[in-house]
Amino acid sequence: MSVSEPLPKLKDPGSQQPALLRNGRWSGFNHLLAARMTELWREPEVMFWVFVFPLLLALGLGVAFRDKPADVTPVAIVAGGEAQSALTMLEHSPEHSLIRAEIAERSAALKGFRLGKYDLVIEPTPAGEFHYLYDPARPESVLSHREVDDALQSAAGRKNPLTTSTTVSSEPGSRYIDFLIPGLIGMNVMNAAMWGIGFALVDMRQRKLLKRFVGTPMRRSDFLTALATSRIVLMFVEVVLLLGFGVFFFHMRVMGSWLAILLVGTFGALAFSGIGLLSASRAQKIETASGLMNLIMMPMWIFSGVFFSYERFPAVIQPFIKALPLTALNDALRATVLEGATLASQSGRLLVMAVWGVLSFLLALRVFRWT
Amino acid sequence: MTLAIQCRDLRKTYDGKVEAVRGLNLEIESGECFGLLGPNGAGKTTTIEILEGLLSPSSGQVTIVGKTWESDARELRESMGISLQETRLAEKLTVRETIDLFASFYREPRRSDDVLEELQLTEKADAWVGKLSGGQRQRLAVATALVGNPKVLFLDEPTTGLDPQSRRQLWDIVRGFQKRGGTVLLTTHYMEEAERLCDRLAIIDHGQVIAEGTPADLIARLGGHHVVEFAASGEQNGASTEIWKQLPGVKSVHKEDDGLVCLHVQEPHLTIPALLDSIVKRNSHLLHLSTRQASLEDVFVRLTGRHLRED
Numbered sequence: 001m002s003v004s005e006p007l008p009k010l011k012d013p014g015s016q017q018p019a020l021l022r023n024g025r026w027s028g029f030n031h032l033l034a035a036r037m038t039e040l041w042r043e044p045e046v047m048f049w050v051f052v053f054p055l056l057l058a059l060g061l062g063v064a065f066r067d068k069p070a071d072v073t074p075v076a077i078v079a080g081g082e083a084q085s086a087l088t089m090l091e092h093s094p095e096h097s098l099i100r101a102e103i104a105e106r107s108a109a110l111k112g113f114r115l116g117k118y119d120l121v122i123e124p125t126p127a128g129e130f131h132y133l134y135d136p137a138r139p140e141s142v143l144s145h146r147e148v149d150d151a152l153q154s155a156a157g158r159k160n161p162l163t164t165s166t167t168v169s170s171e172p173g174s175r176y177i178d179f180l181i182p183g184l185i186g187m188n189v190m191n192a193a194m195w196g197i198g199f200a201l202v203d204m205r206q207r208k209l210l211k212r213f214v215g216t217p218m219r220r221s222d223f224l225t226a227l228a229t230s231r232i233v234l235m236f237v238e239v240v241l242l243l244g245f246g247v248f249f250f251h252m253r254v255m256g257s258w259l260a261i262l263l264v265g266t267f268g269a270l271a272f273s274g275i276g277l278l279s280a281s282r283a284q285k286i287e288t289a290s291g292l293m294n295l296i297m298m299p300m301w302i303f304s305g306v307f308f309s310y311e312r313f314p315a316v317i318q319p320f321i322k323a324l325p326l327t328a329l330n331d332a333l334r335a336t337v338l339e340g341a342t343l344a345s346q347s348g349r350l351l352v353m354a355v356w357g358v359l360s361f362l363l364a365l366r367v368f369r370w371t
Numbered sequence: 372m373t374l375a376i377q378c379r380d381l382r383k384t385y386d387g388k389v390e391a392v393r394g395l396n397l398e399i400e401s402g403e404c405f406g407l408l409g410p411n412g413a414g415k416t417t418t419i420e421i422l423e424g425l426l427s428p429s430s431g432q433v434t435i436v437g438k439t440w441e442s443d444a445r446e447l448r449e450s451m452g453i454s455l456q457e458t459r460l461a462e463k464l465t466v467r468e469t470i471d472l473f474a475s476f477y478r479e480p481r482r483s484d485d486v487l488e489e490l491q492l493t494e495k496a497d498a499w500v501g502k503l504s505g506g507q508r509q510r511l512a513v514a515t516a517l518v519g520n521p522k523v524l525f526l527d528e529p530t531t532g533l534d535p536q537s538r539r540q541l542w543d544i545v546r547g548f549q550k551r552g553g554t555v556l557l558t559t560h561y562m563e564e565a566e567r568l569c570d571r572l573a574i575i576d577h578g579q580v581i582a583e584g585t586p587a588d589l590i591a592r593l594g595g596h597h598v599v600e601f602a603a604s605g606e607q608n609g610a611s612t613e614i615w616k617q618l619p620g621v622k623s624v625h626k627e628d629d630g631l632v633c634l635h636v637q638e639p640h641l642t643i644p645a646l647l648d649s650i651v652k653r654n655s656h657l658l659h660l661s662t663r664q665a666s667l668e669d670v671f672v673r674l675t676g677r678h679l680r681e682d
């Protein structure tokens with residue numbers, strides 16, 4: 001055992017001791033960052049919440065709000081009289097692709113209508129007219145009534161007095177998924193930074209690991225910056241994953257440069273690292289910190305335009321909404337991703353994030369409890 | 372001899388109410404293994420954490436290797452290693468990663484491999500900390516203290532909750548450090564540990580040093596190296612201890628809650644016959660009689676009237 005080896009007296013640091021190493025200025029920071037990343041990598045739950053969950057959310061919402069082909073309306077024509085000619089007229093009308101008509105006995109047609117099998121029932125009258133049966137409380141029934149009536153009228157030779165034209169808009173860039181993905185990135189940057197930093201700190205405080213660390217010559221600022229840096233590294237991965245996912249699955253178009261997008265994300269990650277640090281700066285229990293963090297994040301989940309535009313809120317609270325760091329992050333992300341805006345044009349929003357980050361970081365340093 | 376650790380009139384009051392440390396003085400020489408002995412709540416941990424620079428005292432002076440916390444905090448942290456009463460190190464780092472991490476904080480750390488070998492953790496170097504046994508975890512905690520190549524080692528209850536074998540392993544490590552010229556300050560509430568490991572001891576109760584010296588000194592101060600314990604019929608209900616004090620060779624008497632009477636004696640061969648005579652004269656008879664060597668536990672009981680571990 002090395003205990004018994006004749007080593008030079010410790011009281012004499014001038015003597016040569018080959019067993020000693022020499023550490024540079026950044027050795028502590030580098031090891032803290034590496035240790036943090038290693039720990040995260042070995043924590044399966046973290047990997048799930050940070051990487052898999054946002055992708056599942058994007059996939060679910062993207063599929064739910066995808067651009068579907070327009071619905072085909074099922075219609076029943078009561079057998080007898082002019083039924084056959086009504087069917088022929090519908091099949092040859094310009095709207096034929098939207099209407100699926102079939103001839104049915106009167107009782108079967110009414111039963112099918114009641115059960116939702118048909119949106120509309122057409123009954124030819126002995127006088128050669130058509131009588132519609134529809135339910136104004138069912139939107140698809142109302143729609144069907146108008147479509148079928150239009151189809152029959154134009155098939156019968158109606159001329160429109162006014163010429164109109166339409167453009168179909170389902171181009172990438174203006175769909176819901178295009179709005180959603182930058183919002184999800186913003187929310188994920190916030191959640192990951194707040195939980196990641198807050199939980200790690202409270203956990204280390206509970207384990208007395210913070211106390212153990214300050215009993216060494218470790219620089220306290222190195223510790224905190226390493227923690228924030230680990231969030232930025234993770235943020236890069238998250239942004240690339242989520243945006244890449246949007247590009248491959250939903251054919252999103254990324255108009256801005258990826259570098260600009262990552263820089264916007266860095267501002268966001270720093271802002272929320274500061275806020276996470278502040279909210280966990282004194283808490284001794286996970287419950288205390290998580291309650292506080294929920295309280296802080298709640299208004300941003302609601303107001304910052306993650307899932308829908310905050311323009312719907314009253315004008316009075318718009319300045320308040322725009323001062324929230326997540327609003328600034330989401331707006332800046334949408335501007336760079338969807339419109340290709342330059343960083344300079346986003347300087348106001350970047351400033352909002354920087355102010356939040358710097359102020360909360362400085363305040364956290366003052367009130368931080370290491371023991 | 373130079374002083375490694377010195378504190379004068381150390382006081383710590385929590386929230387202006389609880390006085391954890393009330394005027395404590397210590398002088399620990401370089402190369403010594405010094406023990407703070409006392410029951411839970413005596414102020415041991417508060418004292419050691421003030422010396423470690425983790426708590427600031429309400430008043431009093433602390434000097435470690437000639438430096439103070441006010442002026443040389445960074446240098447002091449470079450020259451000491453600490454093990455807190457309870458630190459749960461990151462579970463998902465390996466033993467080697469943990470030691471490397473701590474090594475990275477020091478200007479001139481020892482090689483992790485050397486420390487692993489010294490603490491018999493080489494085989495576990497790549498195991499996650501979460502998978503270690505209690506003894507291995509405690510050795511790792513000491514490894515993180517030794518990797519900075521300290522001059523002074525602070526250990527707060529290093530062996531609490533360990534099995535006897537792990538405890539002995541740790542004692543060897545502490546002796547090894549001391550052999551290389553290091554100074555050790557440890558707290559414990561294990562008498563055996565204090566007697567075997569420490570060169571000198573301070574017994575602490577209610578935030579003050581109530582006795583100080585080598586283990587042998589402290590036992591000698593009891594007046595007797597032997598303890599005669601007995602119980603006699605009719606003695607349970609508070610008979611005066613004065614009768615027993617007058618027996619030949621008895622230096623001091625202590626009565627246990629369960630009725631057992633302890634006599635600290637110089638020469639048991641004079642005391643025991645007299646004791647037996649006296650019991651016969653009082654028309655009672657012996658229920659129990661035993662003799663043993665006096666220990667630090669007896670010193671503590673003598674000084675405070677309480678046992679060290681009254682949990």
